[in-house]
Structures are given as C-alpha cells and as structure tokens.
Amino acid sequence: MDFLKSARVLEALLVSTPIERSVIEDLIIANRILADQQVLDAYGDISIRHPRNPERFLMSRVLPASLVTEDDIVEYDLAANVFGARPGFDHCTERFLHSEIYRMRPDVNAVVHSHSSAVIPFANTNIALRPMLHLTAFLSPDVPVFEIREVAKGKTNLLVANGKLGQSVAETLGDNAVALLRGHGAVIVASSLSLAAFRAIYTDINARMQMHAMATGEPITFLNLDEAMEANKLLDNIHKRAWHLWKWRLQHQNVTNDSAVAHSGS
Ligand SMILES: [Zn+2]
Numbered sequence: 219m220d221f222l223k224s225a226r227v228l229e230a231l232l233v234s235t236p237i238e239r240s241v242i243e244d245l246i247i248a249n250r251i252l253a254d255q256q257v258l259d260a261y262g263d264i265s266i267r268h269p270r271n272p273e274r275f276l277m278s279r280v281l282p283a284s285l286v287t288e289d290d291i292v293e294y295d296l297a298a299n300v301f302g303a304r305p306g307f308d309h310c311t312e313r314f315l316h317s318e319i320y321r322m323r324p325d326v327n328a329v330v331h332s333h334s335s336a337v338i339p340f341a342n343t344n345i346a347l348r349p350m351l352h353l354t355a356f357l358s359p360d361v362p363v364f365e366i367r368e369v370a371k372g373k374t375n376l377l378v379a380n381g382k383l384g385q386s387v388a389e390t391l392g393d394n395a396v397a398l399l400r401g402h403g404a405v406i407v408a409s410s411l412s413l414a415a416f417r418a419i420y421t422d423i424n425a426r427m428q429m430h431a432m433a434t435g436e437p438i439t440f441l442n443l444d445e446a447m448e449a450n451k452l453l454d455n456i457h458k459r460a461w462h463l464w465k466w467r468l469q470h471q472n473v474t475n476d477s478a479v480a481h482s483g484s
Contacts, residue, residue: 297317358450
C-alpha cells in the first residue's frame with residue numbers, strides 16, 4: 219500500500235500530458251473573461267478536459283480567476299489526483315466537482331463552478347431557474363438543485379471537497395447544462411470552453427432577469443421546450459461572437475498585462 223502511494227506521488231511529480239500552449243492560453247482567457255463579467259471573483263473556477271487525454275483535465279491551482287497565469291495551470295486525473303504540479307501548490311478543494319462531472323459526462327469538455335450571488339435565490343428556494351430568452355435556452359429542460367444535506371453525513375461547510383460529494387453533484391446535474399448548489403453557487407458545463415463560459419455568464423444574466431420579472435408580480439412566459447430546443451441549436455455557433463467580444467474587451471481595456479491574453483490569437 220505504501221509502495222503504491224509512493225509510486226503515485228512520484229508519478230504525480232513527473233508525469234503530465236503534453237499540451238499545446240494555445241489550450242492553456244484559452245483557459246487563462248476564460249478565467250479572465252469570467253472575472254471581467256463578474257461571474258467569478260475571489261472564488262470559483264473553470265476547467266477544461268485535456269484535448270489529448272480524456273482521462274485528465276486542466277484547471278488553476280487555488281487563485282482568484284483574474285490572477286491566473288500559465289504557471290498556475292495544473293493537470294488532474296478523474297480521481298482529482300494531481301500530475302506535474304510544482305511543489306507547494308495549493309490545489310482547489312472543490313476539484314472533485316470537476317473530476318466527477320468529467321467522469322460521468324463524456325460529452326462535457328469544460329466545467330465552470332461559480333459562487334455567483336445571482337443564482338442563490340433560485341438555489342435556496344423552490345423557485346426554478348427557467349429560460350427567459352433564446353440565449354439561455356440551455357437552461358431547458360431543467361436546472362436541478364444539489365442539496366448537500368441529502369448526501370453528506372453530519373455538518374458540512376457546503377464545499378464539494380471529496381469524490382463522493384462530487385459524484386452526487388454530477389448525478390444531480392444529470393444530462394443538464396446547469397445545476398445549482400444550495401447555499402453555495404452553480405456548476406455549468408458544455409462541450410467547449412467558450413460555450414461553458416458563455417453559459418456561465420448567461421446563467422447569471424437570466425437569474426437577474428427572472429428576479430426582475432418576478433418582482434413585477436405578473437405571470438412570466440418562459441421559453442417552452444420546443445423553443446428552447448430550437449434556440450439551443452443556434453447557440454453552439456452564435457456564442458462564439460460573444461466570446462470574441464469578451465476577449466477583445468480584455469485585450470483593449472488592459473484588464474491584464476499578461477502575455478497570454480495580449481498575444482493570443484482569436
Ligand atoms: Zn464552491
């Protein structure tokens with residue numbers, strides 16, 4: 219057992235999968251976009267499945283999204299074991315949330331976990347978050363809510379800090395694009411990094427719009443299933459326009475001097 223543990227530690231120090239620099243750059247840009255759009259702040263993270271090894275994923279060590287650089291990106295396997303990280307790195311406590319979603323959802327290539335305040339009213343009540351407009355059609359058919367009290371024994375700090383809790387979040391998410399975590403935040407998934415970022419940003423927009431609509435006290439007309447299905451077909455492509463805008467804004471507002479943002483292509 220000790221030998222196996224030692225071997226795994228050694229492997230973790232030495233073995234990481236080669237990767238194109240553009241993938242790392244895009245992951246840094248996604249971090250900066252989500253920070254700039256105020257979906258991630260001091261907390262929350264975004265990961266991407268490794269393009270060359272579907273059993274691995276990449277995300278930052280523990281850092282606010284706006285501060286992430288190339289040197290902070292770390293590789294994990296689907297048990298959330300680390301590979302090739304620098305000694306002394308602190309790893310995201312909630313990386314299990316990412317690992318278990320990648321394990322359960324082979325169609326998912328990017329995961330966002332936010333502590334967004336905009337979604338909490340829908341995570342802590344019985345009011346469902348539902349699609350208000352065509353750009354949030356991915357919220358259909360459902361936005362389930364993860365209740366940690368139903369799966370964790372005893373008191374919790376609400377963090378998804380082990381594989382069992384991560385698996386429960388993945389099961390709650392099911393085949394949906396978004397799940398909320400009661401008293402905590404949200405997870406948003408997609409087939410690509412840019413689409414995951416788009417969905418995370420528009421999940422917040424939808425939450426705020428729905429709150430405004432509810433405040434009127436009038437009945438709300440949401441997208442129905444057919445409308446959402448048709449609108450969703452468009453989003454796979456048209457979301458890229460938003461990605462390019464957000465990226466352009468980063469580069470031209472000098473949000474960062476980091477070369478990964480300043481020098482990357484489109
Ligand atoms: Zn969290």
